[in-house]
Amino acid sequence: MQATDVYNIAKALSDKELKKLYKMLGNLPEVKESTSTITKTRKKLPDFTVDDAIKFIIQNHFNKK
Numbered sequence: 001m002q003a004t005d006v007y008n009i010a011k012a013l014s015d016k017e018l019k020k021l022y023k024m025l026g027n028l029p030e031v032k033e034s035t036s037t038i039t040k041t042r043k044k045l046p047d048f049t050v051d052d053a054i055k056f057i058i059q060n061h062f063n064k065k
Contacts, residue, residue: 010021048056 010018013021
């Protein structure tokens with residue numbers, strides 16, 4: 001059976017039955033392992049104020065020679 005077949009069948013379910021299906025799928029250990037979330041660590045920005053940003057823009061973008 002293909003996932004698209006199951007998807008089409010699941011769309012035809014009532015809300016109550018769809019919630020039951022979701023809970024049943026959530027209890028499967030194979031599904032829990034494969035649904036990992038990817039978290040990307042962000043680089044921390046340096047501490048700067050609005051005034052620092054304005055000075056940077058003026059020095060680096062408006063005073064180009």
